[in-house]
Amino acid sequence: METLLATLHVAGWAVYVGGAVTMEWVLRYAQRTMPPSQTAVVCKHAGSRYRWFALGALAVTGLSGLFLLFALDQDDLASRFSSPELSLADPYGRTLLLLGVAWLILFAVLSSMAFWLHPAQARRSRPEMSREEIQSERERVGRAIKRMEWALRTELVVSVLAVGLGASLHAGGLF
Numbered sequence: 001m002e003t004l005l006a007t008l009h010v011a012g013w014a015v016y017v018g019g020a021v022t023m024e025w026v027l028r029y030a031q032r033t034m035p036p037s038q039t040a041v042v043c044k045h046a047g048s049r050y051r052w053f054a055l056g057a058l059a060v061t062g063l064s065g066l067f068l069l070f071a072l073d074q075d076d077l078a079s080r081f082s083s084p085e086l087s088l089a090d091p092y093g094r095t096l097l098l099l100g101v102a103w104l105i106l107f108a109v110l111s112s113m114a115f116w117l118h119p120a121q122a123r124r125s126r127p128e129m130s131r132e133e134i135q136s137e138r139e140r141v142g143r144a145i146k147r148m149e150w151a152l153r154t155e156l157v158v159s160v161l162a163v164g165l166g167a168s169l170h171a172g173g174l175f
Contacts, residue, residue: 001071002068002071005064005067005068005071006064006068008060008064009060009061009064009065009068011057011060012057012058012059012060012061012064013057013061013162013163013166015053015054015057016054016057016058016061016106016159017159017160017162017163019050019053019054019057020054020152020155020156020159021156021160023046023047023050023152024152024153024156027042027046030042031043047113047118048118051110051113051114051118052114054110054114055110055111055114058103058106058107058110061103062103062107065099065100065103069096072086084169084172084173090173091172091173091174091175092169092172092173093173094173094175095165095168095169095173095174095175096169096173098165098174098175099162099165099166099169102158102159102161102162102165103162105154105158106155106158106159106162109151109154109155109158110155112151113148113151113152113155117144117147117148117151118148
């Protein structure tokens with residue numbers, strides 16, 4: 001059972017971080033050469049699809065991580081390199097705590113992107129709107145895009161740091 005949980009955990013992180021890296025470094029780069037109308041369509045469809053994959057992958061990592069944490073016992077830890085302990089007095093315990101905080105940050109950022117930031121970018125101008133209303137709507141969408149860019153970069157940095165923290169657990173943790 002532990003092997004299955006560990007496999008799900010690693011697969012969840014791979015899908016999540018792989019998607020974040022692809023969205024930021026591949027898709028964003030490709031959008032530089034696209035006309036603005038195509039960029040908007042690509043962002044809409046890629047973001048709509050990615051958010052559900054990302055939320056699912058992050059949920060898998062959180063659940064499998066909790067089950068793996070509950071499955072740990074001191075005998076298992078004692079047999080590992082540097083004999084880590086599940087304690088805040090030990091680097092292993094502190095690294096696990098930081099990893100949990102990173103997961104919570106990622107979940108909050110991704111949830112805000114999925115349920116607030118991405119929908120806020122949808123254009124809602126209609127032909128019957130006045131020029132001032134259309135301008136106001138464009139400004140609102142522009143602000144939503146800037147908030148989304150900040151969230152995407154935050155997500156990318158925190159997800160890469162989380163993978164590094166998780167990888168350090170095999171060596172006894174970092175902090």
